[in-house]
Amino acid sequence: MDASINIPEIPIPDELRGTVSITTLDRIYNWGRRSSVWPMFWGLACCAIEMIATATSRYDLARFGMEVMRPSPRQCDLIIVSGTVTKKLIPQIVRLYDQVPEPKYVMAMGACASGGGPFKEGYSVVSGVDQFLPVDVYVPGCPPTPQALLHGFITLHEKIAQQSIKTSPWYGREPIEPLPIPVLGPDLINPRDLPAIQANANRPAEPATTAA
Amino acid sequence: MTESPAPVLLESLEARFSPGARRDDRPGFEGYIVEAARLLDFARVLRDELGYDFLSSVTGVDYLPDGRMESVYHAYRTTGGPGLVFKVQVPRDNPVVPSLVGLYPGAELQERESWDLLGIRYEGHPDLRRILTWDGFYGHPLRKDWQEAYFEEEGKPLKNRWPEGRVYRIEDKVPFHHNVKYPAGWTPEGWVPEGDNALYAALGKISSTDQDAADSMDTDQIVVNLGPQHPSTHGVFRMVVRLDGETIRSLKPVMGYLHRNHEKIGERNTYLMNMPFTDRLDYFCSMSNNFGYALAVEKLMAIRPPERAEYIRVLMAELTRIVNHMSAIGFLLNDLGAFFTPVMYAFEERELILDLFEMTSGSRMMCNYFRFGGLARDLPAGAMERARELVFNRLPRKIDELDRFLTGSEIIRGRCVGVGVLPREKAIAYSQVGPVLRASGVSYDVRRADPYSIYDRLDFDVCVRQNGDVYDRFMIRFDEMRQSLRILEQVVRDMPGGEIQTGKPQYQVRVPAGESYGRVEGPKGELGFYLVSNGKPNPWRYHVRAPSFINLTALEEMCKGNKLADVVVTLGSIDIVLGEVDR
Amino acid sequence: MYGIGILKGLAVTLQHLADSYLDDLRWLGRRYYNPEALAARQGTEGRGVFTVQYPEEKLPVPEEFRFIPFLIYEEGENGKQLDRCTSCGICAKVCPPQCIWIVRTTDAETGRPRPEPAEFYIDIDICMNCGLCAEYCPFDAIKMDHDYELASYDRKTRHIHDKQRLSRPLSYYAAIRPANFAREEALRAEKESAKEAAKEARKN
Numbered sequence A: 001m002d003a004s005i006n007i008p009e010i011p012i013p014d015e016l017r018g019t020v021s022i023t024t025l026d027r028i029y030n031w032g033r034r035s036s037v038w039p040m041f042w043g044l045a046c047c048a049i050e051m052i053a054t055a056t057s058r059y060d061l062a063r064f065g066m067e068v069m070r071p072s073p074r075q076c077d078l079i080i081v082s083g084t085v086t087k088k089l090i091p092q093i094v095r096l097y098d099q100v101p102e103p104k105y106v107m108a109m110g111a112c113a114s115g116g117g118p119f120k121e122g123y124s125v126v127s128g129v130d131q132f133l134p135v136d137v138y139v140p141g142c143p144p145t146p147q148a149l150l151h152g153f154i155t156l157h158e159k160i161a162q163q164s165i166k167t168s169p170w171y172g173r174e175p176i177e178p179l180p181i182p183v184l185g186p187d188l189i190n191p192r193d194l195p196a197i198q199a200n201a202n203r204p205a206e207p208a209t210t211a212a
Numbered sequence B: 001m002t003e004s005p006a007p008v009l010l011e012s013l014e015a016r017f018s019p020g021a022r023r024d025d026r027p028g029f030e031g032y033i034v035e036a037a038r039l040l041d042f043a044r045v046l047r048d049e050l051g052y053d054f055l056s057s058v059t060g061v062d063y064l065p066d067g068r069m070e071s072v073y074h075a076y077r078t079t080g081g082p083g084l085v086f087k088v089q090v091p092r093d094n095p096v097v098p099s100l101v102g103l104y105p106g107a108e109l110q111e112r113e114s115w116d117l118l119g120i121r122y123e124g125h126p127d128l129r130r131i132l133t134w135d136g137f138y139g140h141p142l143r144k145d146w147q148e149a150y151f152e153e154e155g156k157p158l159k160n161r162w163p164e165g166r167v168y169r170i171e172d173k174v175p176f177h178h179n180v181k182y183p184a185g186w187t188p189e190g191w192v193p194e195g196d197n198a199l200y201a202a203l204g205k206i207s208s209t210d211q212d213a214a215d216s217m218d219t220d221q222i223v224v225n226l227g228p229q230h231p232s233t234h235g236v237f238r239m240v241v242r243l244d245g246e247t248i249r250s251l252k253p254v255m256g257y258l259h260r261n262h263e264k265i266g267e268r269n270t271y272l273m274n275m276p277f278t279d280r281l282d283y284f285c286s287m288s289n290n291f292g293y294a295l296a297v298e299k300l301m302a303i304r305p306p307e308r309a310e311y312i313r314v315l316m317a318e319l320t321r322i323v324n325h326m327s328a329i330g331f332l333l334n335d336l337g338a339f340f341t342p343v344m345y346a347f348e349e350r351e352l353i354l355d356l357f358e359m360t361s362g363s364r365m366m367c368n369y370f371r372f373g374g375l376a377r378d379l380p381a382g383a384m385e386r387a388r389e390l391v392f393n394r395l396p397r398k399i400d401e402l403d404r405f406l407t408g409s410e411i412i413r414g415r416c417v418g419v420g421v422l423p424r425e426k427a428i429a430y431s432q433v434g435p436v437l438r439a440s441g442v443s444y445d446v447r448r449a450d451p452y453s454i455y456d457r458l459d460f461d462v463c464v465r466q467n468g469d470v471y472d473r474f475m476i477r478f479d480e481m482r483q484s485l486r487i488l489e490q491v492v493r494d495m496p497g498g499e500i501q502t503g504k505p506q507y508q509v510r511v512p513a514g515e516s517y518g519r520v521e522g523p524k525g526e527l528g529f530y531l532v533s534n535g536k537p538n539p540w541r542y543h544v545r546a547p548s549f550i551n552l553t554a555l556e557e558m559c560k561g562n563k564l565a566d567v568v569v570t571l572g573s574i575d576i577v578l579g580e581v582d583r
Numbered sequence C: 001m002y003g004i005g006i007l008k009g010l011a012v013t014l015q016h017l018a019d020s021y022l023d024d025l026r027w028l029g030r031r032y033y034n035p036e037a038l039a040a041r042q043g044t045e046g047r048g049v050f051t052v053q054y055p056e057e058k059l060p061v062p063e064e065f066r067f068i069p070f071l072i073y074e075e076g077e078n079g080k081q082l083d084r085c086t087s088c089g090i091c092a093k094v095c096p097p098q099c100i101w102i103v104r105t106t107d108a109e110t111g112r113p114r115p116e117p118a119e120f121y122i123d124i125d126i127c128m129n130c131g132l133c134a135e136y137c138p139f140d141a142i143k144m145d146h147d148y149e150l151a152s153y154d155r156k157t158r159h160i161h162d163k164q165r166l167s168r169p170l171s172y173y174a175a176i177r178p179a180n181f182a183r184e185e186a187l188r189a190e191k192e193s194a195k196e197a198a199k200e201a202r203k204n
Helices: A024-034 A046-055 A090-099 A110-115 A146-161 A191-199 B007-017 B036-048 B105-118 B197-209 B262-268 B274-279 B286-301 B307-336 B341-361 B383-406 B410-416 B424-429 B435-439 B470-493 B547-559 B564-574 B578-582 C004-027 C035-041 C090-094 C132-136 C170-176 C178-203
Strands: A078-082 A105-109 A137-139 B021-023 B032-034 B054-063 B068-076 B084-091 B096-098 B121-123 B222-226 B238-244 B247-254 B514-522 B525-533 B541-545 C069-075 C081-083 C100-106 C113-123 C142-144 C167-169
Touching: A024 A146, A046 A078, A046 A105, A046 A110, A046 A146, A046 B341, A078 A090, A078 A110, A105 A110, A105 A146, A110 A137, A137 A146, B007 B021, B007 B032, B007 B036, B032 B036, B036 B068, B036 B084, B036 B096, B054 B105, B054 B525, B054 B541, B068 B525, B084 B096, B105 B121, B105 B547, B197 B238, B197 B247, B222 B564, B238 B564, B247 B547, B247 B564, B262 B274, B262 B541, B274 B286, B286 B307, B286 B514, B286 B525, B307 B341, B307 B383, B307 B410, B307 B470, B307 B564, B341 B383, B383 B470, B383 C004, B410 B470, B410 B564, B410 C004, B424 B435, B424 B547, B435 B470, B435 B525, B470 B564, B525 B547, B547 B564, B547 B578, C069 C170, C090 C100, C090 C132, C132 C142, C167 C170, C170 C178
Parallel strands: A078 A105, A105 A137, B032 B084, B096 B121, C069 C167
Antiparallel strands: B021 B032, B054 B068, B068 B084, B222 B238, B238 B247, B514 B525, B525 B541, C069 C081, C069 C142, C100 C113
């Protein structure tokens, strides 16, 4: 249990780094995409203030082409989940994610969005937005300073630079299924959990006991 | 600074209502215990005869070992002075308390919160629905016998972290691998979600008395949802409005989208562990939040910090006020459509002040700087220089520049003057605090009315404006920034040397049993912390009286009859922060 | 005239615009990418462009800055790592969200506990950067780091820091927090000399 928590780093030799086969077309395509990633104006809690501070004159997101923060999900590329994700709000977050057109990216900013943060133990907090959305970059910190967030954006840009048109899911043949939207009941109901809930219907859900 | 009513009147209270009201004589407690049946008469006498016209806080406490629940009220007089605490004790298996909304409309949202989290039913409340959790949520979370899905132990520190701390992720240990827990035997088959039906019914119910019935034209009224995701920068807040054309007929705020169970976690934490959590309440003003909590615990422990610590505390609190008002002005201008240039200028100053906070406490926003009996560490070398440069040189210049930039603008005047008016009596009745209250003509500032720390020695004026519209709430923030500069000049000039902590710094604080209510005049208004201690290392009850939350009670009143575009501006002028509203 | 207020406001914006160019001229092209200019620009007398050109220029963090904790080891002979941590558990007890897990070493032969940590974990998805662990450690063993560039693609494999990832040498601590280091070393030296003096006194 303990040893498998962290898979040890697999060292990649220098000559193999960055040799994902990128053609010129991919390079131009990715350059265009990563130089103008438009985030969605989606500030949840304290991390949102650091995000706004990153957009103001001292740290200036406009240098990265990202100052266009559109409130409408139809016009943005990146959802920065900045702040604690609560159960009451997660249906709206998933709905917004479904509305963002491809290609889309999700950044979990802060400890709360990454893994629940200091409020994880409570009854109304989702332990990390990656329980519902596929996250591309995690930026830890509580809150991450604007420079840490900028480092996170650069990490995202590096990820975008590695992608290729040939293998991208948004140009593939299969339609991309929207994520199922959770429902608020006696507690949050994730539609993917419905079989498990049915199975457990006769057994009351026990709270976690101390670690064995 | 006025004295409380003559002791004769207060004593006669007990005589008048006896046996319906008696003094609370538990050691460490204060105030009156009133019987549920006599509560309304008692409150009426308080308000009309004794002059306690301002009901500041309504909350509840669960006393599981004694088998009862208490509903606790704090009332103040707008002319100043200490407050009056009164409580109603009801049995735990059927907690019913008469609602005070008829006498003090400001109790509306707070009673809903008490119902939601504790299950105390308020009879006579016009719209008793859940507020911080959602309709259909199972159970009342703040009850002592209600355990969350990730429950491990009653109080921290947890025993399984040391000496045998085998690391794990708690979601791997729970049946559904999520932070969820369903009632015994519940199955989703045949279950229908409650949704927002009760909310939309309330929208129609409350305003059925207004005069749209007299409207002769046969127009449809539509319901519009504003939020929780919206371009304004105030956070995840939702308003449901019923519109007749563009005019607002009724408005219901919906909150709870950032409910982070601060109070439940507060009961599991020890007293010191709660300090960094208070940073995250009103995340613009972490120093003020720390200040309020430190005052509440110091009241229980009966200690006071040394002189230097008091001066540094006031320095940080007033700089925080400037930070907050700058941001508030910037965000109000955002809401007006001046997207981002005023924010840029305001945030430049904020960044310079945050540099000072980072230099001193280690973090820009989550300062965690105050401790019980003093401060965590002293000011480093260069901090006083920086503070002097800011206070005497940069900030006065920049505040004047922002004033020149914004206040004369005809667009701002046209959009803000006469919009969102809140008259004086309504402001007091709706328990408004802070700049909202003072812009409506009520000269109530906790720093003057009930001074704490060294404010009784400092020379400053309480800013008041008379009209109570958005423009006055905007201008009063400039006034308050200038008064803060006055205070800062005195503090920076007179900063003494010496110790910064009374007693040794320790992580296990001994807090005697009792209750205390510590309040500060935060930038958004009166921020209060209500603590009940039973002598153990963890608090028994920890409640935050959040100014933004209670200021939202008057939102409908301010917006009725205005246009939809004015709602956003009015909300901006109240200056809410969701971390405080939802806790 | 109607509109004077707006014009006055526009004058302020124009002033800011003019300042940004005038300031560039005053610095004669050396305005960016050197620390001296950065400090002047970020001070209270700064005018004109206020931006920090991250990542080419990084605003230096002050000494008290706290991000994720780290453990200090002293370098013994043969490059052996001597952890200062004695696994007393105070940091785990004082951490508000309880994100520190410590396994104390048990001596293999005697079965008694030894003052060394066998395992030490911090989950940075829970850590709130409050610094209480560093503040209350009686052995100056755990301190707050300055490194904030921790963004990653996968949290399940990288966000629980184990003892090896958390350990840094004492020289690193002295480099990032010189004033604190000097003060603590002075205190240690004082305690050492007081102990020596007491030993001498007992011998006589």
